[in-house]
Each structure stands twice: as C-alpha cells, then as structure tokens.
Amino acid sequence: METKRWNVTINESMDKDAIEEAAALLRSGETVAFPTETVYGLGADATNENAVAKIFTAKGRPQDNPLIAHVATKEQLKRLVDSIPPYAEKLMDLFSPGPITYILPTNGTCAENVTAGLSTVGVRIPDHPVARELLKTCDIPIAAPSANVSGKPSPTLADHVWEDLQGKISGLLDGGATGVGVESTVLDCTQVIPIILRPGGVTKEQLEEVVGTVIVDPSLANKNEKPKAPGMKYRHYSPEVPMWLVKGSVEKIQQLINDEREKGKKIGVLASSQTSAKLEVEDTYPLGDNIHEIATHLYDGLRKYKQGDVDLIICEAFSDSGIGQAVMNRLQKAATEYIVEGI
DSSP: OEEEEEEOOOOOOTTTOOOOOOHHHHTTTOEEEEEESSSSEEEEETOOOHHHHHHHHHOOOTSOOOOEEEEHHHHHHTTTSOOHHHHHHHHHHOOOOOSEEEEEEBBOOOOOHHTTOOEEHHHHOOOHHHHHHHHHOSSEEEEOBSSTTSSOOSSSSSHHHHHHHTTTTTTTOOOOSSSSEEEOOOOOOOESOOOOEEEOSHHHHHHHHHHHHEEEGGGGOOSSSSSSTTTTTTOOOSSSSSSEEEEEHHHHHHHHHHHHHHOOOOOEEEEHHHHHOOOSSSOOOOOOHHHHHHHHHHHHHHHHOOOTBSEEEEEEEOSSTTTHHHHHHHHHOSEEEEETTOO
16 A cells, blocks of 8 residues: 655645645545644544544554544534533633543444444544644544554654554655644543543643542553553553663662673663763663653654664653653553662
C-alpha cells in the first residue's frame, strides 16, 4: 500500500486541498494518521466496522482494546451517546476542545469494534488546528488510537508515524510536533463521581477544581486490577532496548551508569536537563527543564535509542504530581525494571 504524506502548514488557509483529500479517504473507509495536541492518531470512520478493522491490522492492536472516537464539536459528541451527566457537561465547557476523553453510555452509532462490545464509548474533542479542520471537513466521528505499532512509544512527530506505519496506512497529515506529548486523560463519566481511568493532559487537580471529588481507578496503582480504559490493558510505550526507571539521587543514577559500563554495556540516559548536566555519560537525551517539557519530549526520548546504539536505557523518575502522574504512568509501563533508592 502506498502511504500519501501531506505537509500541512498551520495557518488560515490550512492547506484545504490536503485536508479535503485526507477527509475523502476517511469517508471512503481508509485510514489516515493526523496530529492532535497530545500525540498523532490513526483515524478511520468510527461508524464503519470494516474501516475500523484496518486500524487494528495496521497497528497490530488486540481487537478487545477499545478505541476513542474523535469529533469536532460538542454537538457531534452528543450524537454518539445516550446521556451526559451535568458534571461532564461542566467539564466539557472548560476542557474541551482539549486533552480529555469522556467515557459515556454509547447509543450504538459507533461500530462495535470501536467500543470492543462495551456499553460505553470514549469520545473527545481534540484541540489541534489540523485535527479540528479534518474532523469538520469529514463531518463523521473518527476512531483514532495512537498512530504507532502497538506496544511501541506513541508518536509525537510525523516521522515517528512514518517509521512505524509507512505502507500500512493510506495517508499521513504532517502537522509538525504535537504539544502535550502524552495522551488524553480518560475519565469515566458513567458514575456519580468521575473516575480517572488513564492520567493524561488534564490533571486530577484541574478536574477537582471544577467538580470536587475525583477518584483514580485502582488499576493504575494495582497491577492485579483489570484496566478499563483504552491504551491501558496491554503493555505499551516500550523502547527497543531494556530500560531501568530509577527513583533516586543523581549520585545513585551515576553509580548505576558506572556499574553497567564496567560490565561492558553501552548506556543511554533519559533525564531532566538539570540531571543530564550533572551526569558523566556519553549519550544522554535531556528531556527538558520542567515536567511539562518532559511530557512533551518523553516519547521522542523513548524512541531515540535503537538496538545496536545502546544496551540499556537508564531513565530518571519524576514527581507524580500534576501531569507528572501521566509521565510516570507511561514510564512505569515502559520500564523493564523500577529501581527505588534504598530498596
């Protein structure tokens, strides 16, 4: 399959011909990758079961893993669900468009392989000009998980998508780097109190400022609990080589680097800019000065080190407050070992 790639300049004209061509492919049942404010998504018509099946084939994604439907407006969102509780309406007014997905009772409009046979559907309104223009032009809900091979780090650049899916999908809208860097927050809005099923771009603290109490799904802390959210059931975000996640001092990280180098291993390091500057190591990827920059660069960092480049990645652990909860959630899923200083 030939994958067509369009470079979209984000301006008032927005390369309408490219957007219309991509929308026509989606309406005809094909798959197109496009940027959102979180990561690149791989889209297909959410009402067309055969089209949605192409997403699973291209990604190698398990069929029992539900997908998120993307829409341009709140009115389009309402066409996919049976009901919306008042607190969810309030959150939509404040955070949508934005990096938040609402789990709501499905009305059956979305294909069964979008919902994985569940009575609910995840829906969000992305806040990226290319995504918004594409969704408005299509005027159909678009199912779109991250546009990567299942299990690999999510794509935050069009080149990441190209590396994984060229020849497996019909099109790729290149809108440059994404902003938030980690996926949307998934919020179960079917209960009296909302439940965070996946931490993401909208933090627990932000949600609680609006609706009061918000519960965090027990499966986020307990691996024995069955996850309920898209992207949380199977192992994800894995780099090509083993990665150790290290919670401890710069000295602890340096000690591990030295120990592993003495064994003849080539080491790559992912850390904050401040920590990177203090380490004596040949190959490091400074993720940024603060947790928001770290979130933005996280997946690019996880993709940096290839087999043959290094034998082991050592990654600094970060605070899990705010968006750090999403960063640490992804890193713990990606890590082959989690080392805590003193344990």
